[in-house]
Amino acid sequence: MSxxxxxxxxxxxxxxxxxxxxxxxxxFEEAVRIADSLQDIDLGYSMRHKLQETAEFxxxxxxxxxxxxxxxxxxxxxxxxxxxxxxMWTYKWTIATCTHLPQVPRDRVxxxxxxFEARCRAMGHSMYAANLLRRKFLVLSGEREAARSAHAxxxxxxxxxxSDCIACVANGNCQYYLSQNQWRRAIQAAGPxxxxxxxxxxxxxxxxxxxxxxxxKLGQIEEAWEHHREGYRLVRKGRQFVDxxxxxxxxxxxxxxxxxxRTLLERxxxxxxxxxxxLDRFHFLLAAALWAERMLSEGKGSAKVxxxxxAPPADARGLRxxxxxxxxxxxxxxxxxxxxxxxxxxDAFTRQIDELPDLLRPAGTRxxxx
Numbered sequence: 001m002s003x004x005x006x007x008x009x010x011x012x013x014x015x016x017x018x019x020x021x022x023x024x025x026x027x028f029e030e031a032v033r034i035a036d037s038l039q040d041i042d043l044g045y046s047m048r049h050k051l052q053e054t055a056e057f058x059x060x061x062x063x064x065x066x067x068x069x070x071x072x073x074x075x076x077x078x079x080x081x082x083x084x085x086x087x088m089w090t091y092k093w094t095i096a097t098c099t100h101l102p103q104v105p106r107d108r109v110x111x112x113x114x115x116f117e118a119r120c121r122a123m124g125h126s127m128y129a130a131n132l133l134r135r136k137f138l139v140l141s142g143e144r145e146a147a148r149s150a151h152a153x154x155x156x157x158x159x160x161x162x163s164d165c166i167a168c169v170a171n172g173n174c175q176y177y178l179s180q181n182q183w184r185r186a187i188q189a190a191g192p193x194x195x196x197x198x199x200x201x202x203x204x205x206x207x208x209x210x211x212x213x214x215x216x217k218l219g220q221i222e223e224a225w226e227h228h229r230e231g232y233r234l235v236r237k238g239r240q241f242v243d244x245x246x247x248x249x250x251x252x253x254x255x256x257x258x259x260x261x262r263t264l265l266e267r268x269x270x271x272x273x274x275x276x277x278x279l280d281r282f283h284f285l286l287a288a289a290l291w292a293e294r295m296l297s298e299g300k301g302s303a304k305v306x307x308x309x310x311a312p313p314a315d316a317r318g319l320r321x322x323x324x325x326x327x328x329x330x331x332x333x334x335x336x337x338x339x340x341x342x343x344x345x346x347d348a349f350t351r352q353i354d355e356l357p358d359l360l361r362p363a364g365t366r367x368x369x370x
Contacts, residue, residue: 005043008034012050020057020240028054029063045074045082052090059240059277061097068094084123088162091116092129099137100279102339109137120162128157132164132172139179140279141340142348151176167198171207183214194227205234209247216254224251232264239271246272246284253291254359258298261291266306273308273332282336285329286352292326294360 008031015027028051035044048067055064068090075087095112098104117130131154138147164172173189192198193207208231215224232248235241245268252261265288272284295303302319312324330353337349 003034003037005035005038005040008043008047012047015050015054020054020238022058025051025054025058025060025063032067041074041078042081045071049086049090052093056093056097057240059242059275059280061101061277064097065094065101085161088116088119088123088125091119092133092162092164095133096136099133099140100277102278102336102343104343106343106345113137125162126158126160128154128159129162129164131157132169135176136172139176140348141344142179142346142351143344144180147176147179165198165200167193167200167203167207170198171203171210174207174210178210178214183217186214187211187218187220205231205241206244209235209244212247212251213254216251221255224255228252236267239275242268242272242275242277242280243283246280246287249284250287250290250359253287253294256294258291258295258300262303262305265291269306270308273310278336278339282333282340282349285333285336286356289326289329289333289353290356290359292322292329293357295322296326297360 011027011031011034015024015031018024018027028047031047032044032051035047048071052064052067052071055061055067071082071090072087075082095109095116098109098112113130113134116133117127120127120130131150135147135150135154138150163169170189170191170193174186177183177186177189187194190207190211193204194211208227211227212224212231215221215227228248228251231244235244235248245264249261249264249268252258252264268284269288272281272288275281295301301322302315303322304314304318305320305325307320307325311328312320314320333353334350337353340349341347
């Protein structure tokens with residue numbers, strides 16, 4: 001029996017009631033397959049929008065990029081047939097995803113920036129969204145001087161209908177100041193989200209993770225514990241939060257709660273190793289290596305810790321050599337760092353690894369449940 005448009009919409013409706021993840025993703029992929037079998041371009045366009053959205057929030061950037069490429073081709077092929085704001089909004093997702101995938105060459109990323117800006121100008125939009133995206137990429141690639149210039153351009157831009165919500169912009173500003181080692185300004189930038197005035201689908205999840213490091217740096221340990229408790233509760237479940245889970249793991253290591261840190265490590269390490277998003281894997285493995293480094297600094301050379309089968313094996317007593325585990329974490333992180341630094345033409349990711357021991361400075365401690 002042949003399938004119909006109604007079947008695709010029924011599947012999509014059921015998928016919308018599910019959390020982001022593999023099942024929801026598979027259902028929208030089936031809806032897209034039905035649309036293609038019917039050679040229904042409008043249906044395929046609509047279903048791919050939902051597929052891209054689901055892929056973006058399910059840590060499947062590869063699927064998201066393919067979906068958008070098809071949609072953009074149809075948008076350009078049939079002028080006036082599809083909504084302009086919709087394609088430009090999802091174009092922003094696509095550029096951000098490409099910057100997070102080192103297999104996308106830098107010249108291709110730059111071409112996407114140029115094309116997006118050209119479309120913005122042709123449609124009468126400001127450069128607010130484009131400047132924000134460029135600044136994010138320069139922060140990622142560790143080009144601090146260029147990032148400062150992009151930040152100045154961004155601040156001169158006017159908001160319009162393509163601008164991210166204020167909460168997401170506050171998070172972006174926080175990350176920018178973090179990249180400049182301006183700890184107080186990073187926390188100040190996050191303030192409107194931290195005090196509850198700003199909220200969205202992605203915040204305060206991200207902000208609560210990003211402010212932990214500057215708060216520790218400034219000795220604001222009580223505030224950091226509060227933000228850890230609230231933030232980790234929001235991101236504990238979901239592979240799309242692997243990077244944020246890594247920041248919470250890093251916080252626990254920095255304040256010396258190695259037991260609870262091990263719990264987080266064991267809980268999320270499989271997702272971190274298996275995610276197709278290398279940037280997420282990098283941040284978590286870096287935090288895991290920091291845990292191992294601190295264990296060693298405190299004279300704990302072996303411990304029972306649940307890790308993937310590819311990790312250094314445990315001995316007959318179930319103990320793992322922590323130095324070997326640290327090296328395994330670092331090896332995975334260096335593999336990703338090499339990919340990003342090669343793509344970006346910088347050494348920003350390698351520097352993060354080399355500077356990891358510098359993070360282990362005295363900090364207040366206060367055991368808490370994860």
